[in-house]
Amino acid sequence: MNIKAAIFSAIAVLGTLGLLWVGYQGMDSQQREHEEDEETEQAREQPEMREHDAVRAIKQRGDILSLDQILRDARGQHTGRVLDSELEQKDGRYVYEVELVDDQGRVWEMKFDARTGEVLREKQGD
Amino acid sequence: MEQGEVRVWDPFVRIFHWLLVLLFTLAYVTGEDWLSLHVNAGYAVFGLVLMRVLWGVVGTPHARFSDFVYRPSRVIAFMKDTLALRARRYLGHNPAGGAMILLMLVSLLLVSVSGFAVYGIEKGAGPLAMLAGSGESLEKVFEEVHEFFANFMVLLVVVHIAGVVVESLIHRENLVKAMLNGRKRARDEE
Numbered sequence: 001m002n003i004k005a006a007i008f009s010a011i012a013v014l015g016t017l018g019l020l021w022v023g024y025q026g027m028d029s030q031q032r033e034h035e036e037d038e039e040t041e042q043a044r045e046q047p048e049m050r051e052h053d054a055v056r057a058i059k060q061r062g063d064i065l066s067l068d069q070i071l072r073d074a075r076g077q078h079t080g081r082v083l084d085s086e087l088e089q090k091d092g093r094y095v096y097e098v099e100l101v102d103d104q105g106r107v108w109e110m111k112f113d114a115r116t117g118e119v120l121r122e123k124q125g126d
Numbered sequence: 127m128e129q130g131e132v133r134v135w136d137p138f139v140r141i142f143h144w145l146l147v148l149l150f151t152l153a154y155v156t157g158e159d160w161l162s163l164h165v166n167a168g169y170a171v172f173g174l175v176l177m178r179v180l181w182g183v184v185g186t187p188h189a190r191f192s193d194f195v196y197r198p199s200r201v202i203a204f205m206k207d208t209l210a211l212r213a214r215r216y217l218g219h220n221p222a223g224g225a226m227i228l229l230m231l232v233s234l235l236l237v238s239v240s241g242f243a244v245y246g247i248e249k250g251a252g253p254l255a256m257l258a259g260s261g262e263s264l265e266k267v268f269e270e271v272h273e274f275f276a277n278f279m280v281l282l283v284v285v286h287i288a289g290v291v292v293e294s295l296i297h298r299e300n301l302v303k304a305m306l307n308g309r310k311r312a313r314d315e316e
Contacts, residue, residue, distance in 0.1 A: 008138040008181055016145050016170045020152075023166025090250075090259075111262070121262045 058087075064094045064114035071098070073117060083107070087114060095120065128309075134217055135308040136186040142178050143305055146171065150234075150283075154276060165245055165252065172238035175231055188217070194224030201225045208292060215297045217310060223293075226286050233275045233282060240271040 059066055067085055080102035088095050094114035101107050111120040153167040182191040196204075204221040207213040213220065219227065239254075246254030247265040257264075294301045304310045 002136060002186060004184065005136040005138045005186060008177060008185075009141045012138065012141050012145060012174055012177060015173055016149065019166040019170040019173075020163070023163040026162030026166070027160055090248075121266070123266070 058094065065117050067096055067098070070096060070112045070114075070117045080108075130312050131309045132217070132312045133308050134188050134310045135305060136189055137308070138177075138181055138185065139189050140305055140308055142174055142181070146174055146234075149174070150279065154280070165241070168238050168241045171234055172242075175234045175238070179231065188219070194219035194221075194227065196221035196224055198225075208289075208296070211296055213293065213296055217312075220293065222289060226282065226289065230279065230282055230286070233279050237272060237275040237279060240268045240275065243268040244272055 058064055064087075067087075071082065080100045083099040083101055085099070086097045088097060096110075096112040096114050098110045098112065099107060100110065106124055109121070109123045111122075112118065113120055149167045149171050153164055153171065156164040156167065158164070181189055187193055201221040201224075204213055208222065216223075242252050242254040243257055244265060245252040246257040247260050247268065250258035290301045299311055
């Protein structure tokens, strides 16, 4: 076998396996996030239970609005059901990422500034 | 090696091809939900494409761009011949196959780089982490580019498979097998 082709092949295979391995390992932490999502889903019936402890702690410091407060406004435009919500810290500010489905069955991906409730983005998903 | 067969596709060309099939499929199905695996599959795709471009310059004869990049007029003439089921047989890539390779390489580069950009802006991570905080509107542009070229790749894959099937039938050879074992019939029987 051509030595150059052997070297290229080895790099391609080992590089791919290495990257996929690292990617797979990285999923552990995301998996945990998903489990937390499920917890919040179970708590959805009781709005005060919706947010995770850490989120509640930040909220209690008065830095951010509660998701319920923000969604009350958002529901005005898109009445519907929340599929998924996440609080993220981005460039030092808190952003809620919310996925909701409206009465027409359309899915919306919304982002809100957690401090002001301002809509940062509104995108119709697939 | 059976009699009358020659080695056409070197090991790297074949490994590149099938790894790409695996990685693109993986990246396409994982998407945002399994981000860590999705992003790493994207890095692997990007790396493989760069290696393939280099291999197109220093690789074995049929792997080189000089072997399969034809003028657009030749590509169009070849596709017309194919539709008339009288396309000439090429031992390496035919002109339409060569054009498909270029389209796919460019699309894959655009998909991966736009993906890095979205990742950089949204999560402040990856090779384009310096784009963090460039704003929602720029992120949206890269997201659209990323999604468009990912779906465009799916279209190219469908056309590619159709082309392989048609050429295989016209010349009564199994091109999928050739991409697995690297060998093709040396000469077209008259």
